[in-house]
Amino acid sequence: MKKLIINANVFNGTNDKLIEGVSVLIENNLITRIGDIDVSVADEVIDAKGGTVMPGLIDAHVHITMSAGFNELDAMTREEIAIRSARISEQMLMRGFTTIRDVAGNTLGLKNSIDKGYATGPRILPSMAAISQTSGHSDYRQNRAQERLANGHEDSPLMKTGAFKVADGRAEVLKAVREQLFMGASQIKIMAGGGASSTFDPLDTLQYTMDEMKAAVEAASDYGTYVAAHIHTAPAMKRAAEAGVMSFEHATIMDDEIAQIIKEKGIWVVPSYFTSELIANRKIPMPNEETYKKTERVGKAMMKSAELIKKYNIENIVYGTDCVGKSDVHKAQMQELAAIEEVFDTITALRMATSNCGRLFELSTYQLPYQEGKLGRVCEGAYADLLIVDGNPLEGVACVMSDESKKLIMKDGLVYKNTL
Template identity: 45%
Template sequence: MNILIKNANVFDGKHAALQENVNIVIEQNLVKEIVGGSIPEDDYEAVYDANHHTVIPGLTDAHVHLSITGNSLSDGWRIDEKAVRSVRFAKEMLLRGFTTVRDAGGITFGLKKNIDNGFLDGPRILPSNSMISQTSGHGDIRASHAEERITDRIYASADLNSKLSVIADGVDEVTRAVREQLFLGASQIKLMAGGGFSSAYDAIWTVQFSLEEMKAAVCAAADFGTYVMAHLYTPASMQRAAQAGVKCFEHATLLDEETARIVADQGIWITPGPQLGREYPTTGLPKSTIKLIEDFRNGERSSTEWIDKYNLPILYGTDAFGDIHRAAEIQLDDFRLYKSRFGSFRGIVAATGNIHELIQLTTYQNPYPEGKIGVLEKGSFADLLVVRGNPVEDLDILADAGNIRFIMKNAAVYKNTL
């Protein structure tokens, strides 16, 4: 199918200056060219007038959990329930303008397959498959001490048996766990390398996986041409992960200057999601929890300073999971927080052009090698948005879904209010 989008002001995902009053020529599902001047329209099966609005690459959320759509630990969902609920979660993300997501751990194999073959609507998925955790780590999501390991890889826990996460201890188990995710088509591997808020038996400050275990994961991923991303918050966790060769830090909220220098020297990516930078209700919480929240808010402010000072490469990630209504509230609104922390240009590049760079780390594990993701140029997938205003200058524009007038993914139109 040949498509023309005319009268477009194009942000290419990399440069602040827009290409003004140009035409985007789409052939099949790829951008063939972006050219100025007048083009005869008779040769095109569909013509859309951008009316001098800004056209940007489709957005990417680099940290979501498509199969975590509620408090499954208390709801006790079966694996088929998780899969069914993820269908709605994925479609709603696409309708918010996210044409690609990087899933940071969960059950995505069937969802991704059926989106890619056109049976379901949703974004492109860069899957990690199961999160890999040590025993008593952030991915050990047993609800109580009563949920035991019955035999190897079989647990009295619906979440663990669904492979939302897998538990691996020692070099051999970690290596096997990584290879199992690669067998299912993981484009990258997700390790739980430090404590968290949502798991019961690992304090925030815990450092998880030994150096040898993490090196084993990095080596097994590298053997398949890809990289490891890691959940972590503290300098101790980050420095061990950096030593092991982890290439992407998720959260990194308590980043200090010493660690920032290491990150800069090694070219590590950071997804600095603003979990506790959002308004967080503290009424009725214990004083220790309130203090932890304040510590993390202060850490987020400090980490922003070091990210800016050392010009660290960042990705846009919201950690969208849980209540789908909450995800709907935060996924676009977090652009306001990225603007306040990093400025409009760095914020929008984090959700577009930087994703294009990150995907290069997946080499032949990239599930979408036929086109470019995150940029708008010759050879890009026809994944794009038409936006009222210029989000390169004011990123707040993207926080309002009403400003996104047109959504196209793979040359198919999912929204058109032009």
């Protein structure tokens, strides 16, 4: 099946000027040519009417199966969680997100269902369970912890569904990482420091010893892939950098020294500016005053860290919203684009949500579940994951954000929306 998009301008994921007046040829699920192409080669012609063809958006930090508040999830059956997650997946795709990296959640069934056409949603790069030490950021036994530990019922329901896992010491960490890889994790997520929204682990705690963290990195890199770490403070980041962690999630409280280390080692940074602003201003409900204080601190620090990202010209940054909870919260997924445009500039926002993610995902080598084409690009050999927007996104991200100007959404060569 050959589809030809005609009368198009192209933002390819990196260029700061549109490629004007070209056609884009799609053969099955891949983009095979961009240029002056005769319509006679195509089975189907799509007239872009002068709109911009750009890569489908990518969100590198979501929790797609955490489809409600944690206490609510604790009380749900797996089927209920799955049905909600499927709905959230569809909403993400219809917003224009054609790929997501899930960084804590049992996404195996959802991913398989989407890939096989039984559910609608973005491509999923699963981390499976986020791994943490006892008392760490994903030790969700804190709800009724003493009772659970005392009675030998060690797992919280969230942990039982495979969203979180506790492992201590080198041997357990190696095993936990290998288990996630065995289930198809394309990267490993660990918790390498205190949490902001959690009621239990103080923000300044260091989580995982150097030895444990190195064990995680070893097991991941033996399987061709890398470790992403939930991490807020500079001391935690310094330890993780030394251990070989390659993706810093949040990375909110940086100092000059860690910013330089991040730059030198090419570590990826996944900030969430929109969410930070919300939590800094107490706009997302938190369980108690203590968590409000923690989230305020990271929310404010993230804006300062943005200045360090600029100062040291850290280019390895990607789009990550930390979308979690009910589908309402996920509406923020699109707002991050405007937040980044404000913090940096338009081209940085667009690259972070497309080609930068594609470059980060290459760290997964053969563990990346989508091997046939490039992700986050509109070029020959890329997956046909693309949007057609009415307007020039390089002049401002508004036309990418508005549902009305997002005329076409295509994933894997299939059209999910077409209002051209």
